[in-house]
Amino acid sequence: MSVKQDHRSDGCSDWADHYWWSSDGVRLHARIYAGPPAAGDAPPILCLPGLARNARDFEQLAPHLAQYRRVIAVEFRGRGESAYTKDPMTYVPLTYVQDVIALLDDLKVDRFATVGTSLGGLVSMLLAATQPGRLVGAVLNDVGPELQAAGLERIRDYIGTGGSQPTWIHAARAFGELNAAVYPGFEIHDWLRLTKRTHRLTAEGRIVTDYDKQIAAPLRVPNGGDAGVDLWPAYRALGGIPLLVLRGELSDILARDAAARMTAELPGARLAEVPGVGHAPTMDEPEALAAIDAWAADLPAA
Structure with missing residues (x-):
């Protein structure tokens, strides 16, 4: 494990880079934002990204x-x-x-909250089910124990594919064409911002997606991407803690009926729908931020 101090390029937020090792020897990375001194030993918030995303997905939400x-x-x-x-x-x-869990052990974190987008939300539910008593709050961003087949098929079609682009503008336009139905109100500056979160510059000066294309391998097996198990028990493990379900109005992953059932199953759960976006809200939207602020206010102080 090693730690170094790094800085946002806009000078607005600082974080520490933290590296730890998995049980099978993979070196892993997280950004740690210190929080206010008054927070003391309050359980931290873990931000868990979606399938093809990374820590930059939270560059506005985390600070x-x-x-x-x-x-x-x-x-x-x-x-x-x-x-x-x-x-x-x-x-x-x-x-x-x-x-x-290896990260939590490395940081000596006992209790924590999570904000999980898509895959990150599934991980949150599994943490609740396998680590009882440790999770003190959760935001599930456009995901739940039931996933729509159409959305899963769309993800299977594009994940792990695609080549490189010569400039950031070219990459933003290509990314915008691929995801036009997800964020129909986006302008080119919005696509450029999202592209810089999800892509990287290679040593050869090309722009590529910032993930190993082999993350698609488990999705290619029969029923890959489908849960294969009943995730409702894992979802119910979130009962009794502050819980926010965010849903994109146009989502093809989390159906409106499924989101309604989620709130019915756990009466303490709040549901907030983010207008005009699909899977998944960026959580920079005013409606999402307002709902997350209300959720954070209910988290335990210690």
């Missing part, structure tokens, strides 16, 4: 949450500065859960 308490933006194996694995079949939720 916003850090006004309340320490924030840890995780990069799953094969994404961002986390190393790629030799065995692509370890790119599965249960392995990510084990990696997160």
